[in-house]
Amino acid sequence: MQHIPLWAQLINLLAAVLLLLAFAMLAQRRVLTLINLFAAQGFALASSTAIVAFATHQPHLYWSVGLTLVLKVMLLPWLLHRLILKLDVRWDVEGLINIPTTMLLGIVLVVFAFNLALPISQLANTVTRATLGIAMASVMLAFLMMITRRKAIPQVIGFLAMENGLFFAATSATYGMPMVVELGIALDVLVAMLILGVFFFQIREQFDSLDLQHLEKLKE
């Protein structure tokens, strides 16, 4: 059997954790837990990026580790926590989703993502290429979460989780994007979050709830 170095095993482990967390988010009904899961996913992402940076001697990746830690593990979850506290939706539960069906759909998506990633990961010469399929799978799971949710905050967490998956894809296929692009993406995500924060209050003010079923008036 081929010998796999410890750090590569660790990266694979963290990739698996990332996918597991993506599934956990898909199945989670409670907003509060969802935010914590999102933070945990960010942490797994940062750790795996740090290991890649250490093992392949890519110092610029440490910057993106720092960025992920600050933005996705601390700042965004903190903002979300504050938001649900202020909006008083801490204990909100999403009732309308059918968890088993969504999970089954999620499995189908994972198989699809792995097949899609196969030709690309064969071309990659990074040590992390095996995780590209996982990255694509977590993007698709986040997408599925956005589609199935009816409330505003879970949809946004789905959006942010999708960004996580894309970030992971960038690290596993190419050791990260150029710094200027990464900074730009981070800035966009942060601004998006701030805008949405304001937006939630406006939606609540107009509709007395964050339930997006009220937002289905415009047709054709």
Place this chain on the structure above:
Amino acid sequence: MIEILAVLGVPVAGAALLALVGGRARAAEINVGVCLITFAGAVALTVRVIGEGPLLIASKLFFVDSFNVFLIALTAFVGLTTSIFSRPYMRIEQELGHLTPGRLRLYHSMFQLFNFTMLLALSTNNMGLLWVAMEAATLTTVLLISLYRTPASLEAAWKYFILCGVGIAQALFGTILLYFAAEKLLGAGGNALLWTELNSVKGALEPTVLSLAFVFLLVGYGTKVGLVPLHNWLPDAHAEGPTPVSAVLSGLLLNVALYAVVRCKVLVEGSVQTSFARTLMMGFGLLSVVVASLLLLRQKDIKRLFAYSSIEHMGIITFAFGMGGPIASFAGLLHMTVHSLTKSAIFFAVGHATQKAGTQLMDGIRGLVTISPLIGWGLAVGALAILGMPPFGVFASEFLILTTAIHEQPWATPLLLGALGISFAAIFSRVQPMVFGETTVKRLPHRPAMIPVFVHLGIVLMLGLWIPPFLADWYRQAARLIG
């Protein structure tokens, strides 16, 4: 260097300034002034490109060639005319009680920021920065669309954010794949995402990766172009936002997104060597034309009507670029220019018409010419121009596209002709009673700014009769590049 600094720096400075004083009485004039300086910068840049040819500026971060220089000038120009139009329009809105000074401040500041993101997307050479600028454009427009804070506008803005956010995430994945393919040839680091570098090695890029990347990029940026079936956000966003925003959305943002698609198409074509990218673009384009023309028939709201017309025209342009070849690409570029000018002119007229009638429903708008001939004729002439009546520029570009289609894609011609016929019937039958007949509209408290409408339509008329040689040169060069 100084020109690009003016084009990009002035809107940012203007946004910062208007964030402070945007709610004051003279804010609209400041807004016009900032747009004027930006436009002057764009003109200086254009003059320099005419003199010196393509420019690579700031260690290759910005790239201005024949393909984007006219789009930069067009964006700065329509930005300027829209700011002139928005001065009386927003004043009336404020007096009608639709807006508070705080909202007006937000509007002015975001308008400038939106201009900046579009100009950045057009002028950057870095495909990653292009993505960042497109996402930033989404964010600024979300705030502009929800400006009135009515339930419908909040819904439209939310829909816009979610759909375009997901779309643009696909484009990011496409960009990652592009970088992945390029990094092997160009090495890691910033250079591997520079379009000029990518373009010089496009023949050696891995075709499988690029095909997959193009699918993601087309779906991603195509969402912002409003291609069917990704168009759902577009009519809502146009109908619920303030009219100056509808004008820049239709006139500029869709063009910028399409520009991004075409830049990607050039790279993919060079690598894949099959008609894969062309077929995909033709398919999306044709579907958009047909579906949009059918949906045009059912519209009751005037802004939605012209929003669907924008989807149709974006479909025509995408189809033209998909067909490729010197004539079709030339026509596509011309159509981008004339559509942008005509559609924004129509929205200027529509904006004042809805203010006069107090409704956006077409049944409530009647007999515009009796009270205000300028608005009535502006709308009538604009509608005729967008429907492809000779001698306007839209006729010239549509004629070129159709004749090329007859030669190269004969199967598509009846579909295109049918769709154009349907949209003619749909729009003409609606616009005619709005302009003529018994009047229901009332006078406006401020004189509307109708000069932009006629300046735009005048340019469109000129482009139908005579294209300035330097512009024709750019179109030809860009068409050669697009293939």
